[in-house]
Amino acid sequence: GTVEVGATSRLIAENVNVTGDLKADGAAELRVAGASRVGGSVQVQRGAAASISGMSVTGDMQINAMAGPALASGNRITGNLQVVGNLGGVTLDANTMGGVMQCKENLPAPTGSGNVATLKEDQCLGL
Numbered sequence: 001g002t003v004e005v006g007a008t009s010r011l012i013a014e015n016v017n018v019t020g021d022l023k024a025d026g027a028a029e030l031r032v033a034g035a036s037r038v039g040g041s042v043q044v045q046r047g048a049a050a051s052i053s054g055m056s057v058t059g060d061m062q063i064n065a066m067a068g069p070a071l072a073s074g075n076r077i078t079g080n081l082q083v084v085g086n087l088g089g090v091t092l093d094a095n096t097m098g099g100v101m102q103c104k105e106n107l108p109a110p111t112g113s114g115n116v117a118t119l120k121e122d123q124c125l126g127l
Helices: none
Strands: 003-005 010-014 022-025 029-033 042-045 050-053 061-064 070-073 081-084 090-093 100-104 119-122
Touching: 003 010, 042 050, 061 070, 070 081, 081 090, 090 100
Parallel strands: 003 022, 010 029, 022 042, 029 050, 042 061, 050 070, 061 081, 070 090, 081 100, 100 119
Antiparallel strands: none
């Protein structure tokens, strides 16, 4: 099913299989690594810190309005990657999207390289 990480909670996981969505709203920390899979979408917002590495996502991935640092590295996303309104710094490295990679309204602008998407928009253009 769906995994929801609530406000001030922490999820640290490796090699997990989520058949539904992975949602974190206001989490103190979200760290997912290894050969993890999500059958739906990943939504991370308004948290203190997030690190998502090596994940396979059937739907979309959204990283929005994070107060602290966020990292997305080496993920395979069938849909789109959207990174909007983050204030803690976002690093995007070596992610592959089947759809659009969109970054906007992030202060500072996201950093990283080696990302592959059908289209890169706004602050994602050079990544």
